[in-house]
């Protein structure tokens with residue numbers, strides 16, 4: 083008999099109008115890394131929330147058995163005391179507190195209620211070195227990159243004596259190198275006897291790291307198998323419920339005229355005077371091609387295009403041309419008028435209004451299309467939204483629900499719907515498939531192809547090498563705010579891109 | 590899309606508030622030996638509530654954007670005194686006087702709004718400053734005197750009633766409009782396959798609305814008719830419900846309050862829209878000022894002693910507006926205002942010391958918000 087640290091028995095969880103989980107049962111073996119995979123909205127995050135007490139006992143049906151006992155957690159505290167820690171899909175750090183304060187939030191070393199800051203600092207340094215993060219514990223979290231923040235989250239989990247660690251898409255926001263660090267770390271935890279449940283849409287990671295795999299589809303457990311008995315293709319077809327032979331629908335594109343051009347674009351650093359985040363970049367993007375932008379996190383890719391969009395903290399200087407015409411962009415409104423749309427990498431902060439409905443979010447950037455003389459036409463709103471929900475297969479109980487009730491991937495699809503509806507000439511996609519399942523990715527790629535055929539200039543920023551190589555026609559690498567390489571997709575390889583992405587200093 | 594269930598959508602919150610209101614009314618009726626629910630008192634109470642509702646509507650918009658207006662009460666007071674001065678000392682006709690008031694309201698709102706939006710100072714600070722300035726302005730205009738009396742045509746706006754026959758006509762128009770709207774809405778929804786309300790529910794909802802309208806008009810007509818301020822309030826609420834729910838401007842202010850950065854990214858002109866909200870709020874303060882001064886038949890600095898902005902904030906919040914922005918309904922302010930005024934009115938009728946009014950109002954305010962957070966949790 084296998085030694086199960088966690089057993090789930092017939093877990094069912096319903097939301098108004100949606101059955102997120104129905105009769106989910108499987109066991110997690112002690113000391114294993116157990117993968118949980120499934121399409122967007124399959125119920126993975128919901129299951130995690132059931133296990134870690136976000137939905138307390140009584141809020142779901144079925145039983146969660148941890149270390150042989152049934153858990154009836156009412157508060158997160160009890161969960162923590164039992165030795166379960168969770169890293170949620172959305173980061174949960176306090177941005178204006180220091181790393182150490184975050185790591186020991188609600189768990190500070192203290193004597194009679196007085197925090198012992200020295201001890202906190204020391205302990206934190208040890209934890210940070212365990213997770214391989216080289217930052218000062220007194221650093222403010224806001225100043226860290228997303229990858230580093232993710233490591234802080236893990237350190238926070240380790241600060242408590244954790245037996246079972248739940249990781250919900252921890253690598254979604256990381257670059258390839260950061261992913262490697264994280265996978266190594268999880269591997270080390272496994273060696274120390276910590277059990278992990280690991281959710282990811284990056285199936286290669288799963289194949290590399292995990293011992294067992296459970297597949298969820300539409301809230302039901304399809305299968306649990308040891309990794310040895312499962313191939314990646316099998317996993318995909320079990321997830322989506324049909325065979326998928328090709329992950330990237332690459333189509334031959336014919337390059338047209340220049341649709342977008344930047345000349346000598348420079349963006350000053352918002353905090354350090356005299357320094358530039360983007361240094362004199364000139365680039366051209368053609369109609370009928372997908373331009374991939376590769377680079378490490380912090381290379382300036384996002385900064386460049388948010389500045390072009392007029393939404394960066396400092397204003398860029400240089401010239402921007404659309405269809406050969408010079409445009410003047412001072413704010414996102416000008417950018418939209420000129421025909422830009424940026425699908426931001428941070429959908430919660432910049433892409434969506436979480437408390438608004440699917441419908442309201444979809445139409446928000448194109449209100450003029452669904453109104454006349456400033457008066458909204460509800461019929462038109464519904465028609466547009468329904469059209470996009472169907473087109474990109476957003477899974478939502480209705481178009482009237484608030485987007486914060488959708489699964490992460492489906493939220494991203496709402497952002498895309500908003501982008502599509504604005505009918506842009508130049509569409510900038512910043513990590514467009516972050517947190518999106520294979521089936522939906524494929525559809526998003528197909529939409530990109532269609533847009534290219536319609537003459538939209540597509541610029542795709544991505545940290546996923548496979549995606550860059552699989553979909554772009556031409557690739558630019560950016561490092562330290564400068565373009566360090568330009569490649570035809572046919573001749574590019576992961577190594578070549580990586581070398582270029584590390585920048586001049588390394589060559 | 591996943592399977593759809595036709596669960597009846599009952600607005601738990603509104604329903605609870607109505608129940609609470611009924612309980613309060615019954616309690617007061619019992620405590621005053623029925624004096625509280627004479628048609629005369631109810632008419633009076635609703636008139637008071639109309640004033641607070643109008644202020645509450647503006648406040649709701651402001652709070653939805655994530656802001657607050659601490660100057661509303663003093664703005665209202667100052668405008669009232671200026672209008673009194675215009676008519677009593679300056680001899681201006683009623684329409685011109687009112688026009689001056691409305692324009693002044695817009696100007697004050699525009700100044701506050703542009704400082705908030707373009708200069709970027711927090712609404713709390715800007716409107717706190719404006720509160721002091723308006724209070725000073727009010728005392729400067731009146732120099733402690735009462736500026737009275739107004740012309741009859743001005744006093745009309747605070748004290749007169751619609752003839753009962755007109756009242757019934759208004760009720761009929763309201764009911765027909767409601768039914769037509771409903772039919773229209775259902776037709777559109779059916780066309781898009783998003784109909785989420787059964788026939789029975791639709792009929793029940795219309796019937797409930799018709800019943801309430803007829804009941805209200807019946808009660809008011811039983812005394813003297815619909816008070817003019819109540820009519821003004823109804824018009825204000827209809828217009829502002831339309832603005833907030835059906836226009837791109839309305840959508841934009843909810844978007845700004847919900848997530849200002851995402852609104853910017855979507856190309857919404859945040860500064861312009863914010864300024865416009867404060868202008869409309871100033872305008873509504875002016876409308877309230879007309880009613881207030883017409884009722885008193887004079888401009889005095891007594892408004893300086895009141896805390897009408899707090900009443901307005903409380904009605905908005907009791908009406909379901911969230912202080913964090915992005916959530917709230919203009920019509921909620923009516924419910925909040927009626928609740929607050931019922932307490933004021935009932936308690937003074939029972940000759941209770943006025944400190945009790947403050948204590949009870951405070952408790953209800955906090956309880957309403959507590960209730961909100963509870964229902965939100967349960968929904969998760």
Ligand SMILES: Nc1ncnc2c1ncn2[C@@H]1O[C@H](COP(=O)(O)OP(=O)(O)OP(=O)(O)O)[C@@H](O)[C@H]1O
Nearest residue numbers: 097102122123124125126127128487488489490491
């Ligand atoms: N608070 C909620 N209210 C209503 N429905 C919800 C809520 N949370 C989740 N759901 C629904 O439950 C289903 C499962 O969502 P969940 O977040 O678990 O998906 P997921 O497998 O984590 O997807 P993703 O890969 O996109 O993160 C979805 O259909 C979602 O719309």
Ligand SMILES: [Mg+2]
Nearest residue numbers: 126127171490
């Ligand atoms: Mg999820």
